[in-house]
Amino acid sequence: MATARLAPGVALVTVPGQGLAVRTPDGEFLRVDTGTAAPDTVVAHLTRAPGRPEDTAPGSPHHGPAATGSGPSAPGVVDSELAVLVTAFGDAGYLARDGDRVRGPLAGHTVVVLGDDVLTEPLTRFVRAEGGEVRHATRLTDLPDEASPRAVVWCLDSPAPHGLWDEADRLPARGVGWLRCHREGTTAWLEPLAAGPGDVTSADVRLRRLAATPAHRELAAYWAGSCTDDTGPAHTAASAALTASLLTADLIAWAAGRGGSRRLRRVDLRDLTVHEHTVLPVPAVAPLTR
Structure with a gap:
């Protein structure tokens, strides 16, 4: 799955007993339905740096041997849920993808x-x-x-x-x-x-x-x-x-x-x-x- 990162000013908030929320740059809080993906998995996917060791460490969702699991918590299902969430975040403008050039408000002037x-x-x-x-x-x-x-x-x-x-x-x-x-x-x-x-x-x-x-x-x-x-x-x-x-x-x-x-x-x-x-x-x- 392509690496995605939160846009500047966007933060993920883990709310005790409520799951995950996103704080928009304007200060609004929105509930996030993570489906079968655990909130900490979503947070890790959107905040870890590319190529960090934990991406391929034993027991991580993307480590090869772990991909043989089954059921609702299987890595394939988790990846599917993450893909849906990443798409939703991107459509809402809450992601800044790798390679994007951050333009200041006076760029081009x-x-x-x-x-x-x-x-x-x-x-x-x-x-x-x-x-x-x-x-x-x-x-x-x-x-x-x-x-x-x-x-x-x-x-x-x-x-x-x-x-x-x-x-x-x-x-x-x-x-x-x-x-x-x-x-x-x-x-x-x-x-x-x-x-x-x-x-x-x-x-x-x-x-x-x-x-x-x-x-x-x-x-x-x-x-x-x-x-x-x-x-x-x-x-x-x-x-x-x-x-x-x-x-x-x-x-x-x-x-x-x-x-x-x-x-x-x-x-x-x-x-x-x-x-x-x-x-x-x-x-x-x-x-x-x-």
């Missing part, structure tokens, strides 16, 4: 990363760990012309200079995912991922933030650079890892086809608390006429 090393380095590691390909750039003109879907992530350990992201805000209209973050003092701002026309852009976030504060003139001047140098605490390894993890989660959602987001997040770098706010795109307004 190229992510272009720009910005400050303190953030781009952990982000690069996380994206690659999830199967994505990372390209680094310093300008939007450096973007490679890839045929596969891709996203652009721009990370700053400082406020975003006025106009820096204006050109990048046009990326979603080209079908490119657009994600960014920056730091203002002790707060890191993670803006929503935009993936198509009409999604929330950096310009939308700025307009919404200006509209939400009575200090809109001061905030606009701060963004324009009319302020003293920022001497506040920059990102630490922990806050950078948290920020990169949240950005990676957004990329995974985008790669899964969930499109853009309307979630603006603030990370307090002093205690790593995360606050979320819903933000909507700003409708286009016709110019005033006399």
